[in-house]
Amino acid sequence: MQEPNSATGRPPRADADGADASPQSLRAALGALAQQAGFSRLGVARAHPRPEDLERLQAWLAAGHHGTMAWLERDPERRSDPGRVLAGARSVLVLALDYDCDAVRSVDFVGRDGASAPEGHGWISRYALGDDYHEVIERRLAALTDAIARQLGPRLSDDFRGPDAPPGPFDPRRDLRGTVDYGPVLERRWAEEAGLGWQGKHSLLVHPQHGSFFFLATLLTTLTVAPDTPTLDHCGSCSRCIDVCPTAAIVAPRVVDSRRCISALTIETKGPLSEEQARWVGDHVFGCDLCQDVCPFNRFSRPSDEPALRPRPGSVGPQLADLLSLDEAAFAARFAGSPLRRAKLAGVQRNALAVQANQGRRVTTAGSDSGALDDASADS
Numbered sequence: 001m002q003e004p005n006s007a008t009g010r011p012p013r014a015d016a017d018g019a020d021a022s023p024q025s026l027r028a029a030l031g032a033l034a035q036q037a038g039f040s041r042l043g044v045a046r047a048h049p050r051p052e053d054l055e056r057l058q059a060w061l062a063a064g065h066h067g068t069m070a071w072l073e074r075d076p077e078r079r080s081d082p083g084r085v086l087a088g089a090r091s092v093l094v095l096a097l098d099y100d101c102d103a104v105r106s107v108d109f110v111g112r113d114g115a116s117a118p119e120g121h122g123w124i125s126r127y128a129l130g131d132d133y134h135e136v137i138e139r140r141l142a143a144l145t146d147a148i149a150r151q152l153g154p155r156l157s158d159d160f161r162g163p164d165a166p167p168g169p170f171d172p173r174r175d176l177r178g179t180v181d182y183g184p185v186l187e188r189r190w191a192e193e194a195g196l197g198w199q200g201k202h203s204l205l206v207h208p209q210h211g212s213f214f215f216l217a218t219l220l221t222t223l224t225v226a227p228d229t230p231t232l233d234h235c236g237s238c239s240r241c242i243d244v245c246p247t248a249a250i251v252a253p254r255v256v257d258s259r260r261c262i263s264a265l266t267i268e269t270k271g272p273l274s275e276e277q278a279r280w281v282g283d284h285v286f287g288c289d290l291c292q293d294v295c296p297f298n299r300f301s302r303p304s305d306e307p308a309l310r311p312r313p314g315s316v317g318p319q320l321a322d323l324l325s326l327d328e329a330a331f332a333a334r335f336a337g338s339p340l341r342r343a344k345l346a347g348v349q350r351n352a353l354a355v356q357a358n359q360g361r362r363v364t365t366a367g368s369d370s371g372a373l374d375d376a377s378a379d380s
């Protein structure tokens with residue numbers, strides 16, 4: 001006996017080989033297809049408006065926490081309601097792609113203060129050591145969309161969209177909508193509901209076994225898919241991420257002020273940095289991993305087996321002089337298909353110069369300190 005389709009109450013139609021399209025069988029089939037398409041994990045949530053997230057998002061924007069990212073102000077209602085992104089959305093498929101690697105943790109390179117790297121070197125954050133994840137994930141979303149249409153589409157009865165939507169055969173352009181990162185979806189909120197982890201105090205999604213070094217993407221769909229169970233918050237009384245942040249950018253648990261976040265300053269901020277911002281950057285040339293590096297759950301994360309995300313030669317703790325010697329052509333060749341293109345050559349060199357100045361000040365301060373000691377010993 002097949003279970004009725006929970007969207008329509010009607011039994012699902014069996015296809016020629018007897019496979020059904022119940023929410024449970026769809027969940028199992030989608031999990032397998034997501035892995036075949038190269039994702040590490042799939043989680044599923046029921047699509048619904050999220051009024052509490054709309055309120056929090058509006059409060060975050062009103063406080064100016066988005067900094068220079070004005071695009072985040074566009075249409076918060078849409079960001080908090082998948083039905084406004086895909087008409088008739090019934091499920092949110094959330095996809096995780098692991099990106100950890102064998103490289104040293106930044107906290108062991110730039111230090112807990114974010115400003116103790118070996119002189120002449122800066123830090124490029126873990127997620128940016130290999131190829132640009134947007135491109136990797138977009139290719140995979142396309143492969144997954146194609147596989148769903150080819151392998152599951154023909155199995156779906158014409159009532160899969162539920163009673164309120166017009167019937168018709170499954171059409172991936174109408175029934176699926178993939179987004180990654182800059183799409184109008186609060187990915188971490190859906191990922192939490194879909195059981196892929198919980199939003200830690202640094203605001204990133206943490207999985208109890210896999211830690212937080214993974215990307216997220218979503219595939220909204222009109223299909224009714226059996227949802228997963230949300231993950232419980234395991235942060236407890238820990239506050240390591242808040243304590244380590246050198247710029248106090250985590251202003252409350254799960255709330256990041258981008259105006260102080262080194263990641264936003266080094267990647268998203270265009271034009272010159274103020275003197276204060278340039279000091280906050282410490283030794284970071286692109287992005288920041290400190291709040292994730294100290295999280296106890298990242299002890300469990302393993303290197304990703306994804307070749308495209310492995311560190312490129314020279315990307316771990318790069319030499320500042322190398323970065324500063326690049327011209328446009330050399331930058332384009334060295335960072336083709338890399339996330340660093342987002343900051344452009346001008347942004348990367350602005351950051352490298354800030355790091356150089358910060359290190360220069362350190363040397364001078366250390367020099368004047370030892371001078372003070374010498375003076376003291378001379379007096380005694």
Ligand code: B12
Nearest residue numbers: 053056060125181187204205215216254256263264287288
């Ligand atoms: C804008 C953005 C940034 C901004 C702002 C960061 C931020 N915390 O919002 C900046 C540039 C600073 C940034 C930095 C980074 N980012 Co970013 N970023 C995004 C982006 C594009 C949008 C995030 C967004 O909408 N923020 C707006 C705020 C309001 O949303 P929110 O944090 O989800 O807000 C909710 C919570 O705060 C929650 N909340 C608040 N209070 C409470 C209380 C309770 C009780 C609860 C339950 C919830 C709650 O409600 C809010 C509204 O829903 C997402 C992709 C996406 N589309 O989601 C990637 C994303 C979050 N970034 C990602 C990454 C990897 C990073 C960096 C690690 C990169 C790096 N190494 O430098 C850093 C980490 C910095 C940090 N600690 O956040 C990944 C995270 C993957 C993961 N495992 O979680 C994402 C998902 C991209 C992706 N597709 O993989 N990022």
Ligand code: SF4
Nearest residue numbers: 245261262288290291
């Ligand atoms: S990414 Fe760096 S600056 Fe931003 S919140 Fe985390 S530790 Fe702070």
Ligand code: SF4
Nearest residue numbers: 200201235238241295
């Ligand atoms: S460091 Fe501690 S508080 Fe921060 S996310 Fe990890 S477990 Fe939660």
